[in-house]
Amino acid sequence: MARTVVVGDIHGCHDELVALLERARVRPEDLLVSVGDLVDRGPDPGGVVRLFRERPNSVAVMGNHERKHVRGVFSYAQEITRLQLGDGYADAVGWMRTLPYFFENEHVRVVHAALVPGLALAGQPEELLCGSTSGERELAARFPGSYWHEHYTDAKPVVFGHHVAGPEPLVRDGRVYGLDTGACHGWNLTALSLPDRTLYAVPASADHWAAVRQDWQLPVLRTRPWLDLAWPELEAALDRAGRTGSVPARKWLAAVAVWAGDLRSLFPALATAAVGAADGRSPEELRRHPAAQVLFQARGGRLDEAAVARRCVTPRRVLDLAAALSVEAPSLPS
Numbered sequence: 001m002a003r004t005v006v007v008g009d010i011h012g013c014h015d016e017l018v019a020l021l022e023r024a025r026v027r028p029e030d031l032l033v034s035v036g037d038l039v040d041r042g043p044d045p046g047g048v049v050r051l052f053r054e055r056p057n058s059v060a061v062m063g064n065h066e067r068k069h070v071r072g073v074f075s076y077a078q079e080i081t082r083l084q085l086g087d088g089y090a091d092a093v094g095w096m097r098t099l100p101y102f103f104e105n106e107h108v109r110v111v112h113a114a115l116v117p118g119l120a121l122a123g124q125p126e127e128l129l130c131g132s133t134s135g136e137r138e139l140a141a142r143f144p145g146s147y148w149h150e151h152y153t154d155a156k157p158v159v160f161g162h163h164v165a166g167p168e169p170l171v172r173d174g175r176v177y178g179l180d181t182g183a184c185h186g187w188n189l190t191a192l193s194l195p196d197r198t199l200y201a202v203p204a205s206a207d208h209w210a211a212v213r214q215d216w217q218l219p220v221l222r223t224r225p226w227l228d229l230a231w232p233e234l235e236a237a238l239d240r241a242g243r244t245g246s247v248p249a250r251k252w253l254a255a256v257a258v259w260a261g262d263l264r265s266l267f268p269a270l271a272t273a274a275v276g277a278a279d280g281r282s283p284e285e286l287r288r289h290p291a292a293q294v295l296f297q298a299r300g301g302r303l304d305e306a307a308v309a310r311r312c313v314t315p316r317r318v319l320d321l322a323a324a325l326s327v328e329a330p331s332l333p334s
């Protein structure tokens with residue numbers, strides 16, 4: 001008899017997922033269902049997504065982490081996943097857009113975060129089902145001082161994830177199963193087999209989120225728009241990022257701070273170069289010059305260090321003007 005095997009929040013823990021499917025002896029004819037949050041925080045979100053996309057007889061519901069990628073809402077975890085997936089990121093997000101917000105068959109109901117007991121799944125708010133921030137607020141308002149699943153009275157089991165229950169799953173009355181057991185935090189990855197209602201689990205090999213957070217700090221920092229930040233914004237960004245615990249990241253940020261200082265120190269040289277470039281040129285030649293506005297200012301005696309500073313409000317503006325005036329300028333550290 002074919003089973004329905006529901007897996008808790010995987011969060012990029014591909015090796016643990018493979019081990020769990022082996023532990024549960026999942027066969028090709030068994031339906032594999034994910035409660036959502038396939039990605040973010042773990043070492044191999046691409047492997048997890050590929051498994052669910054390529055394995056026949058598999059379903060994943062929309063988790064709040066997939067929804068963040070679909071809606072372009074980025075925090076640090078999403079920035080890391082985008083880099084981990086590389087050229088395949090857009091395709092993966094396109095697939096995430098197709099994920100349903102719930103799954104139901106004769107054995108089980110599956111949502112990512114919560115549902116309103118007594119309300120048909122098709123009528124449930126998507127934000128509540130997937131556990132978005134607004135959905136969490138709505139849930140708290142609907143069930144003040146209690147958990148939604150304390151009000152679930154249907155005979156059919158309901159399975160969800162989203163909130164880490166601890167290293168062991170939450171099980172209530174043999175009908176309510178919370179399967180997020182913190183795989184990405186070094187605890188366990190858990191699955192429920194139905195209709196036999198057997199639980200399976202494998203331990204995580206490490207606290208993956210702690211390692212991923214550390215390992216990807218520098219790659220994520222390098223993607224920030226340093227060239228287009230105004231100087232106060234750049235200084236604030238360096239200050240915030242400088243609190244990182246990664247030694248390579250701190251060294252790179254220190255190099256960026258020096259680079260920014262070197263660029264700003266070019267303002268007098270740029271003013272002098274502009275005056276020299278404007279000298280002896282006809283108005284038509286000035287108009288054709290890539291730094292035409294600056295040269296006309298210099299010709300009119302209105303260009304000094306302060307005027308260059310007002311124009312060069314970002315590193316890119318400095319680099320563009322330096323290139324136009326053939327002034328050597330340092331590149332952003334690699």
